[in-house]
Amino acid sequence: MHDESSNQPGQSGQAAEPGNPARRNFMKTSALASLAGAAGLALAACGRNGEHAGVDGDEHEDKRRHEKGEHAAASDHVPPGQLDEYYGFWSGGQSGEVRLVGVPSMRELMRIPVFNPDFTIGWGVTNESKRVLGPNFPPGGDCHHPHMSQTDGHYDGRYIFINDKAHTRVARIRCDVMRTDRITEVPNVQAIHGLRVQRAPRTGYVFANGEFLVPAPNDGRDLEDPKKYQTMFSALDGDTMEVAWQVLVDGNLDNTEADYAGKYAISTCYNSEGGMDLPSTMQAERDWAVVFDIARIEAAVKKGDFKTIGDSKVPVLDGRHGSSFTLYIPIPKNPHGINASPDGKYVVANGKLSPTVTVMEWSRIDDWFAGKLKDPRDTVVAEPELGLGPLHTAYDGRGNGYTTLFIDSQIAKWNIADAIAAHDGKKVNYLRQKIDVAYQPGHCHTSMGETRDADGKWLVSLNKFSKDRFLPTGPLHPDNDQLIDISGETMKLVADGPVYAEPHDVILLHRRLLIDKVKKSWERDDPFFAETVAMAKRHGVNVLSDSKVIREGRKVFVYMTSAAPIFGLGSFKVKKGDEVTVVVTNIDAVEDVSHGFCIVNYGINMEISPGATASATFTADKAGVFWYYCTFFCHAMHMEMSGRMLVEA
């Protein structure tokens, strides 16, 4: 389906020439070239990108600009000692973490363990992290969509929220310390996929899609009766991280989005058929997006117009077809991403198996809920055809959308106003440019592009395949997150970014929003370790000065300070079988002087950054001498920073 030799429109500076490393060997052997794939399925009929009437004009425009030498690409180069201009929060996908990346350098600045045990900081080892992870936490998570809390449509620098599809959870990261502080398991549904935040008046709600259809309660009943399966849209309270309410819907849910006025959320549904296998999910030419009217839902909750399921106390409302607080808007076909434009006017659903994106106007959604429209499709103001496999759209704040075309391996830049004019029958070309990406893009994201402050400087295309863009890494390849300069009229590819699987989504925010809010050391009254400090207080221990051992029956509490290059205790003694809790407080007041505390052969490691207290509890199940040592190189005599746990037989 993909012809290397075809004359592709709108490519700026990276033509698909044979031997051009920009497209090296692409698709020659790729099964993806055939959407029909192993299953022998038919694809929704749609034109090839070269066949779009509007493209030729764009090609000429691009050529003209190119000839005039307009807009040299910005650079990803950040000289030594200089700071990146943007923070990127990258989903870590199946790794279960969130990654902090500098943009434009694309350097990974920090990993933030979320759902993943991480020995580096003792995530899953320390008591402080176990309080967040909960008892019997699973071995990981599958993160997709990181989004920052907002106030009036602006990033407010408080929290990042992220989903776990693998274990039906939502987590929150504190941006002041860049650490996960809450994880909530969402009841009554299975697999949280789409996740977004309420933009106004503030976050407020965190919206979370339950993807898969399951019986309710899912306790073994109705296994073989899929007609009784169901799923829900959930709203968490971003402050308490409790689930505020859930809305039963028709069809399973994919991605979600919120408006800029604080009135609506909207989710795509890729399986309106309620199918249980692949062919049946592709029967309908149109699935839908479902809009949730928040005020009406809150009113219904207040009125008690809900039920609960099983042990859960979460109010569950019925938002299926016929409900007064939902609106089902037919969208072609198996739509995936959904993205609100930063002018606050539109929201775009991306067709996936249709070559189109569907533009809806929020004011028309107002009209529908006010009873002024008869047909849900009357909320649609444009449905531009962009190419094969449109998945997600980002915005530049100048009226343009940038849509990833998974199958075409391109990003299409298009103008919203022109698309609406074309939909109205005017003869205008809404397509501005297409640029090749390498390869198969999923999400794309623009700098500040999901807020009122969209600044149209950078776009990141998160490509699922890298093929031969990097040195071979074995059967598992990195993804390729490409950086594209969108500050001028034409998109310019700036850098390839290899990444460990699989950063579905990112957000890019200007450093001004965070740089002064991020703490460089812990404050002593931080809630993250307050429970541990309170325990010390009950033991009469001042963790800032005391290094001592307290025994309560078979429980032993070992308190010590750390200050480079010495732990407050050079040794301590316990008995085999004791339950031991070690509490270490870093009293170095110096930025960047983190300590670690590792007990050899005991599976214990904790990171203790300046000002922090960390603790771990374990059973001393092996007799002998076990050294503990500092794992963060803190001093010229770091190697000598150690001590002995003596476990009596």
Next chain:
Amino acid sequence: MHDESSNQPGQSGQAAEPGNPARRNFMKTSALASLAGAAGLALAACGRNGEHAGVDGDEHEDKRRHEKGEHAAASDHVPPGQLDEYYGFWSGGQSGEVRLVGVPSMRELMRIPVFNPDFTIGWGVTNESKRVLGPNFPPGGDCHHPHMSQTDGHYDGRYIFINDKAHTRVARIRCDVMRTDRITEVPNVQAIHGLRVQRAPRTGYVFANGEFLVPAPNDGRDLEDPKKYQTMFSALDGDTMEVAWQVLVDGNLDNTEADYAGKYAISTCYNSEGGMDLPSTMQAERDWAVVFDIARIEAAVKKGDFKTIGDSKVPVLDGRHGSSFTLYIPIPKNPHGINASPDGKYVVANGKLSPTVTVMEWSRIDDWFAGKLKDPRDTVVAEPELGLGPLHTAYDGRGNGYTTLFIDSQIAKWNIADAIAAHDGKKVNYLRQKIDVAYQPGHCHTSMGETRDADGKWLVSLNKFSKDRFLPTGPLHPDNDQLIDISGETMKLVADGPVYAEPHDVILLHRRLLIDKVKKSWERDDPFFAETVAMAKRHGVNVLSDSKVIREGRKVFVYMTSAAPIFGLGSFKVKKGDEVTVVVTNIDAVEDVSHGFCIVNYGINMEISPGATASATFTADKAGVFWYYCTFFCHAMHMEMSGRMLVEA
């Protein structure tokens, strides 16, 4: 101790001017500036770098070159679609992983889980990974020193070996598939720190230092009698990964190294005093390096001149002072790194608390073992003074050493021949240049620098602190691995590289050594999943074509293929309490089309790259419908690639 305003010699293009971001705020608040630190310890007396007689000459030479504009720095920029020239294998430190990094772009190409559970590929989840990790594997590891197998002093592309200090283990990574295939727990010692490979005739042995002194056996005896504590030097067989022999030594061991002839290994000792606390480890002005004569050790093993300890069958030889197969060479003071020069002639111990490095000549070590020398110090041919806190030395293959100065936050370039001449009393300047790094370097490594093929192009300085070199990331800061061009006469800083804690060490090898050896898909007869395929065969299942369920009592075996976008089974049914083994085989023959298999709310995720078979075993302890889905975005209909596990109550 560190004066920002002082005129520091040899800095090329990055003067310590106020406000210069290259040294922004450095040391103003750093406790590291005071080596005395919290413990109030005295530092071995040593000159400031500006006081070295030889430096002025170097400064003039550097100035001359600078004025002539010689040697513009090479770039870290690798344009989109171009490949890096070097593979870097980066230790992941406390993360427990190894990272594959492209150089000069410094982009992380791939993570290789080693000691760390990793949900991305199901490391710690799949049966195949559990066979490597062993039963009851700990929650992580602390990696330090990755080294590639060699043949005749050249990298041979077979394996990477790496230590786990936290759990006294050594792991091996297969470079053809970039996956860990063996992990060995080393008996009789505690905390494997230093690790190197036998260079000739081949690897052969993997040498591993036991760092901490413990009783033997360490079962609760002699807890309070440190005089009875001991440690050992271990040699693993790189082919079988079994421990071949161990040598009891005096003092605990730090780093290790091997010669180019295959005759010796040598380890530094930072605690010849056998101290149990910090002050006592600093009593002696000289500690030592201990040399191991491999042929004599092998002969002793053959002769049966060894004992065994406890349950371990590993031969333990006595190599303490007086042994015929060890040589203790006094080295000032608490020496840390030890590095053999690529000409095969010298080995350099780095003084840490002494401003010197100690150069020993292998041929003189030959002489000593042949009885031709009386004083072990006669093996020393130079002891150049370089600056404060020398930790590790790397080589350019042109006769120069590059030594990290932890306390000075610099790298000193010096000439080996000139240092030897100076030691002989000649008035020569061995110092070539010092360059500031940011900040506190530990290891440094040059391209191909630990082989006969040292090519003197790149040096990476692994700095423990980044302070304010990057956007704030919270109390925990990234390390900063800086890339330095050493291809010309003067070192040039090219890039800052933020990294997640804590890559102690790296190796850099030219891509020509690996690019054709790395497999882009799995071969069906790969040993990594051979046991799983054999199980299928016993069940009469052809994993490449069969998707079926086999029940044996309460054990259920679920075999299915995966081919984008469909699993071979759309659903399967088990009973609550069954032990379920799911085996998935990726029959997509297409490079980069990896699949994932995740069961929601069951803690299961596996990566199945092209050609692979992966399996996981778990108890179906919850009744209900549980969807499984593909976690690696593989196709336009990836979202629809799912199925149901029906668990009957």
